[in-house]
Amino acid sequence: xxxxxxxxxxxxxxxxxxxxxxxxxxxxxxxxxxxxxxxxxxxxxxxxxxxxxxxxxxxxxxxxxxxxxxxxxxxxxxxxxxxxxxxxxxxxxxxxxxxxxxxxxxxxxxxxxxxxxxxxxxxxxxxxxxxxxxxxxxxxxxxxxxxxxxxxxxxxxxxxxxxxxxxxxxxxxxxxxxxxxxxxxxxxxxxxxxxxxxxxxxxxxxxxxxxxxxxxxxxxxxxxxxxxxxxxxxxxxxxxxxxxxxxxxxxxxxxxxxxxxxxxxxxxxxxxxxxxxxxxxxxxxxxxxxxxxxxxxxxxxxxxxxxxx
Amino acid sequence: xxxxxxxxxxxxxxxxxxxxxxxxxxxxxxxxxxxxxxxxxxxxxxxxxxxxxxxxxxxxxxxxxxxxxxxxxxxxxxxxxxxxxxxxxxxxxxxxxxxxxxxxxxxxxxxxxxxxxxxxxxxxxxxxxxxxxxxxxxxxxxxxxxxxxxxxxxxxxxxxxxxxxxxxxxxxxxxxxxxxxxxxxxxxxxxxxxxxxxxxxxxxxxxxxxxxxxxxxxxxxxxxxxxxxxxxxxxxxxxxxxxxxxxxxxxxxxxxxxxxxxxxxxxxxxxx
Numbered sequence: 001x002x003x004x005x006x007x008x009x010x011x012x013x014x015x016x017x018x019x020x021x022x023x024x025x026x027x028x029x030x031x032x033x034x035x036x037x038x039x040x041x042x043x044x045x046x047x048x049x050x051x052x053x054x055x056x057x058x059x060x061x062x063x064x065x066x067x068x069x070x071x072x073x074x075x076x077x078x079x080x081x082x083x084x085x086x087x088x089x090x091x092x093x094x095x096x097x098x099x100x101x102x103x104x105x106x107x108x109x110x111x112x113x114x115x116x117x118x119x120x121x122x123x124x125x126x127x128x129x130x131x132x133x134x135x136x137x138x139x140x141x142x143x144x145x146x147x148x149x150x151x152x153x154x155x156x157x158x159x160x161x162x163x164x165x166x167x168x169x170x171x172x173x174x175x176x177x178x179x180x181x182x183x184x185x186x187x188x189x190x191x192x193x194x195x196x197x198x199x200x201x202x203x204x205x206x207x208x209x210x211x212x213x214x215x216x217x218x219x220x221x222x223x224x225x226x227x228x229x230x231x232x233x234x235x236x237x238x239x240x241x242x243x244x245x246x247x248x249x250x251x252x253x254x255x256x257x258x259x260x261x262x263x264x265x266x267x268x269x270x271x272x273x274x275x276x277x278x279x280x281x282x283x284x285x286x287x288x289x290x291x292x293x294x295x296x297x298x299x300x301x302x303x304x305x306x307x308x309x
Numbered sequence: 310x311x312x313x314x315x316x317x318x319x320x321x322x323x324x325x326x327x328x329x330x331x332x333x334x335x336x337x338x339x340x341x342x343x344x345x346x347x348x349x350x351x352x353x354x355x356x357x358x359x360x361x362x363x364x365x366x367x368x369x370x371x372x373x374x375x376x377x378x379x380x381x382x383x384x385x386x387x388x389x390x391x392x393x394x395x396x397x398x399x400x401x402x403x404x405x406x407x408x409x410x411x412x413x414x415x416x417x418x419x420x421x422x423x424x425x426x427x428x429x430x431x432x433x434x435x436x437x438x439x440x441x442x443x444x445x446x447x448x449x450x451x452x453x454x455x456x457x458x459x460x461x462x463x464x465x466x467x468x469x470x471x472x473x474x475x476x477x478x479x480x481x482x483x484x485x486x487x488x489x490x491x492x493x494x495x496x497x498x499x500x501x502x503x504x505x506x507x508x509x510x511x512x513x514x515x516x517x518x519x520x521x522x523x524x525x526x527x528x529x530x531x532x533x534x535x536x537x538x539x540x541x542x543x544x545x546x547x548x549x550x551x552x553x554x555x556x557x558x559x560x561x562x563x564x565x566x567x568x569x570x571x572x573x574x575x576x577x578x579x580x581x
Contacts, residue, residue, distance in 0.1 A: 033399040110323055
């Protein structure tokens with residue numbers, strides 16, 4: 001499989017209109033997809049529709065359901081905790097997209113070059129992405145310990161005072177972002193590396209003749225050419241950062257107080273702590289709309305960036 | 310001289326890039342091999358002296374680790390096998406039938422937060438009495454495995470040349486036979502990649518087991534998380550357990566690095 005196939009397949013699937021135009025659904029292939037259609041209908045589409053239905057109900061587990069129309073959404077609009085969780089999500093997401101994109105692109109430029117032990121070092125670099133988030137989060141929790149944690153000790157070695165890490169409302173989100181960056185920078189690296197592998201040689205040769213330096217070549221040749229790949233990475237990172245759950249849940253459960261309570265944590269607590277099923281379903285609907293809208297926006301930006309590239 | 314400085318800078322950047330991963334994993338290993346005294350010492354003890362396997366023994370002796378390991382194997386194994394059984398033909402059907410709308414549905418499924426499936430499925434399993442069973446977890450993990458497998462298989466089947474199947478059909482093969490004996494063998498690398506990625510994401514999944522798993526049906530990630538809250542926090546056994554949970558996935562990553570990289574760039578990506 002060539003590395004360019006990701007953007008290709010995404011591009012094919014991206015604009016529904018364009019894809020449908022070339023549609024030639026041959027009935028004899030229906031049967032192959034039938035089992036998957038049935039399973040997906042049961043475990044994916046049914047939950048979507050049921051969630052939509054429940055979002056209009058005032059439904060607590062143990063109590064009865066009552067139709068409230070858009071009442072849950074109206075209540076959410078006034079729910080301070082919900083609004084704050086949106087803010088936390090935005091803060092977390094912006095950092096957890098921008099930083100991995102910058103580091104991941106830089107890492108891709110490094111791993112694109114030949115050097116001794118490249119394969120081994122790349123494997124090590126990629127491992128965080130595969131590691132079980134819960135297991136790693138437990139280790140981070142120990143490392144963040146204010147008195148006994150290794151991170152504060154390492155800081156003290158370079159003359160920096162101890163940080164409260166996840167125990168201070170001001171530092172908790174940046175600290176959680178650090179864990180997220182640790183996990184997902186490799187994914188960005190792999191995607192951009194795929195883009196670099198397909199770059200043509202010629203522009204660089206003529207640029208060298210023209211006396212361009214490394215920065216110029218990166219800025220004016222490499223970056224525009226791999227930009228579509230970076231856009232794909234941005235789309236994926238945005239969706240994944242919005243959905244981030246495991247690390248936050250294990251390390252802080254949304255605390256201290258509600259300082260790191262993102263939309264997803266808020267949703268979990270409403271549904272499975274307070275059992276407010278209708279209310280939580282309304283959150284899911286909002287969540288879903290945000291994700292779809294952002295994805296469409298980013299995919300649109302990607303389509304445009306292809307023209308500019 | 311200038312070249313030397315440049316080279317030094319390059320190796321410094323390699324070092325900076327790799328060290329966070331190395332630091333966390335080495336610290337994990339270090340914690341798991343030290344006794345409790347060394348683990349809570351400050352300044353921290355970096356190299357276990359002497360290293361002890363007591364933490365690992367404790368994990369198996371005290372925490373029902375064996376049971377949770379078996380649960381994880383059942384849930385992930387079941388969800389990956391069912392996912393392949395259903396997802397591979399679907400990938401073929403979508404690729405050959407050009408069912409782009411269905412492909413988009415799969416993509417949207419991949420973008421949706423896992424939690425959003427959980428509320429309806431939780432209610433459904435409550436009604437049917439399946440909450441806390443391995444079956445419920447296997448069914449829920451299909452939400453993870455099927456989209457990955459289908460998405461990857463679409464890419465692979467699109468790259469299998471149609472001519473071969475056409476030729477076989479001229480020779481009298483049915484559509485099923487063309488799939489089974491021509492396209493399927495050619496897409497075998499895709500099945501391997503899809504299976505590996507589905508395995509990794511299903512194994513790592515935490516939230517489904519937190520909500521749907523009972524005391525006896527929990528998978529490893531949520532079992533290890535629970536041991537954090539129910540006991541006195543002792544770092545050694547916890548680090549040992551964490552390492553054991555993630556070890557299978559890391560081993561697969563090292564062994565199948567090439568396939569995983571290929572699969573991820575083919576759009577498998579991660580679940581939620």
